[in-house]
Amino acid sequence: MLDIIKMTLLTWFTIFFMIFLFVGSSLWVLTSIWWIITNTMIDRDIFLLMSTSLSFVISILVIIVSLNSSEK
Numbered sequence: 227m228l229d230i231i232k233m234t235l236l237t238w239f240t241i242f243f244m245i246f247l248f249v250g251s252s253l254w255v256l257t258s259i260w261w262i263i264t265n266t267m268i269d270r271d272i273f274l275l276m277s278t279s280l281s282f283v284i285s286i287l288v289i290i291v292s293l294n295s296s297e298k
Contacts (some may be wrong), residue, residue: 243290246281253277 253276257268 238285238289241287242281245284246277246289249281249284250277253280 253273257273261267
């Protein structure tokens with residue numbers, strides 16, 4: 227039972243980390259373009275908050291969709 231829990235947590239952490247890398251790099255490009263156009267830099271704390279929360283929301287949506295899928 228403990229092995230199943232560990233494997234599940236490892237799987238979802240890996241999915242979250244992959245989503246976080248994609249969202250972080252995409253958001254970095256978008257905020258860099260924003261900085262070039264408007265000359266307004268986004269603070270690193272705001273950037274990390276946005277990328278982490280967006281990654282968390284996407285990973286929760288992935289979990290919900292996978293739980294509701296008919297294929298197992």
